[in-house]
Amino acid sequence: MLSDGTLSSRISVNRGIIIILCCTVSLLTVFSNFTGSPDNHVRCPPLLVSLDANGAFVCNASGYYDALTQRPLRLLIFYDKNDVMNLPLCDVKPATLIGRRNVSLEAHSEEDIAADNPKVLRGGRYRPSGCVPRQRLRVAVIVAYRDRQEHLQILLNNLHPFLQRQQLDYTVFLVEQAGNATFNRGKLFNVGFVEANKLREYPCFVFHDVDLLPENDANAYSCPQYPTLLSSAMEKNKYRPIYADYFGGVVSFSSRHFRQVNGFPNLYWGWGGEDDDLSLRVRTRLGKLLQEPADTGQYTMLKHEKDAGNPVNPQRFKLLNAAAKRFETDGLSSLSYSVVKLERKPLYTWILVDIGQPG
Numbered sequence: 386m387l388s389d390g391t392l393s394s395r396i397s398v399n400r401g402i403i404i405i406l407c408c409t410v411s412l413l414t415v416f417s418n419f420t421g422s423p424d425n426h427v428r429c430p431p432l433l434v435s436l437d438a439n440g441a442f443v444c445n446a447s448g449y450y451d452a453l454t455q456r457p458l459r460l461l462i463f464y465d466k467n468d469v470m471n472l473p474l475c476d477v478k479p480a481t482l483i484g485r486r487n488v489s490l491e492a493h494s495e496e497d498i499a500a501d502n503p504k505v506l507r508g509g510r511y512r513p514s515g516c517v518p519r520q521r522l523r524v525a526v527i528v529a530y531r532d533r534q535e536h537l538q539i540l541l542n543n544l545h546p547f548l549q550r551q552q553l554d555y556t557v558f559l560v561e562q563a564g565n566a567t568f569n570r571g572k573l574f575n576v577g578f579v580e581a582n583k584l585r586e587y588p589c590f591v592f593h594d595v596d597l598l599p600e601n602d603a604n605a606y607s608c609p610q611y612p613t614l615l616s617s618a619m620e621k622n623k624y625r626p627i628y629a630d631y632f633g634g635v636v637s638f639s640s641r642h643f644r645q646v647n648g649f650p651n652l653y654w655g656w657g658g659e660d661d662d663l664s665l666r667v668r669t670r671l672g673k674l675l676q677e678p679a680d681t682g683q684y685t686m687l688k689h690e691k692d693a694g695n696p697v698n699p700q701r702f703k704l705l706n707a708a709a710k711r712f713e714t715d716g717l718s719s720l721s722y723s724v725v726k727l728e729r730k731p732l733y734t735w736i737l738v739d740i741g742q743p744g
C-alpha cells in the first residue's frame with residue numbers, strides 16, 4: 386500500500402515528466418521550423434506564409450528578414466509556397482528541355498520580352514511553380530556590360546526562355562561599368578558576385594558575356610562539381626575548342642569554389658588575359674576545371690564593331706607571367722568599388738557601378 390503522500394508525489398513526478406516531454410517536443414518542433422536542413426531549407430510554418438508585392442510567397446517570421454534587402458538575418462527560412470504544398474524537388478534534367486534549337490537574332494524591346502516571359506519576376510528572377518528547386522539549381526547569372534543595348538536585348542530574349550526550360554531558381558544581374566574608363570570584365574564579375582550575395586545567398590554562379598547565346602538547353606546553368614567552361618564550342622570557331630585551357634565567354638562556379646580562387650583578378654583593364662588568369666587560379670587552387678561537352682556547349686557569338694572602350698590590353702602577358710604571385714592579393718580580397726545605382730528592372734537586376742580607373 387502506498388501512503389497518500391507517496392502517491393501524490395509520484396503523480397507530480399509523472400506530471401513533471403509529461404510537462405518536460407511536451408516542452409521538449411514543442412521546442413523541437415519550433416527549432417526544426419527555424420533551422421536548416423542539409424539542403425539549407427527551413428520550413429516556414431504555413432500560418433506565416435503570405436504574398437509579397439511581386440506575388441511571390443514569403444515567410445512572415447518577423448525578425449528573420451532584413452526589411453530593406455529581404456536578406457535572411459538568421460538561417461534561411463523556407464518561404465516557398467511549393468514547399469508548403471509539399472511539391473516534389475525539381476529534376477536536374479527536367480522534361481521541359483527541348484535540346485538544340487536555333488537562337489533568335491532579333492532584338493525585341495525589353496517590354497516585349499517581359500510580356501513574352503510573364504513568369505519572370507521584377508529583378509529578372511524566376512522560380513518554377515510545379516516543383517521545388519534543389520539548392521544546386523539556385524543560380525545568379527552575372528552579365529558584365531557596357532553600351533551594348535542591342536546585344537543585351539538579343540541575349541535576354543534567348544536567355545530567359547532557356548533558363549526557364551531548365552527549371553532553375555535564377556536571377557539575372559546586369560553589372561554595368563559607369564563612366565568611360567577602359568572596360569574591366571573581371572572586376573565587374575567580382576562586383577556581381579559580391580552584390581548578388583548581399584541581396585540573397587546564391588550557391589551557384591554563371592558569369593556570362595553579353596554577346597554569347599547558348600544553343601542547347603542541355604547545357605546546365607547550375608552548380609558544377611568543378612568550375613566549368615560552358616561556352617566550349619563556338620559557332621565562330623566551327624564549334625571546335627578555342628584552345629586547351631580557354632576559360633572565357635561563359636563559365637559556371639559554385640560560390641564556394643569562386644571564393645576559394647579569390648574570384649577574378651581585378652587588374653586587367655581592356656581586352657584579354659583575365660580569363661586565362663582565372664583558368665590558372667582554378668587549375669592551381671582546385672586541381673582541375675571542366676568543359677561542357679562540345680555537343681551541348683554550343684554558342685553563337687553576336688558580331689560587333691571594334692569596341693573603343695575595350696582596347697586590347699598591352700599589359701596582359703606581363704600580368705599573366707606574374708599571375709601566380711597575385712592570387713591571394715588580387716581578387717575578391719582586394720575588390721573596391723561603389724554602387725551608383727541598383728534597380729530591379731523587369732528582366733534583370735541592374736547594378737551600375739563605379740570601379741575606378743586603371744591604376
Ligand code: NGS
Pocket residue numbers: 627633634656657658659660661701702705
Ligand atoms: C586569348 C586571350 C583571351 C581570350 C581568347 C579568346 O588570346 O583572353 O584569346 O578570344 N588571352 C590573351 O590575350 C592573353 S576570342 O576568341 O574570344 O576573341 O578570351
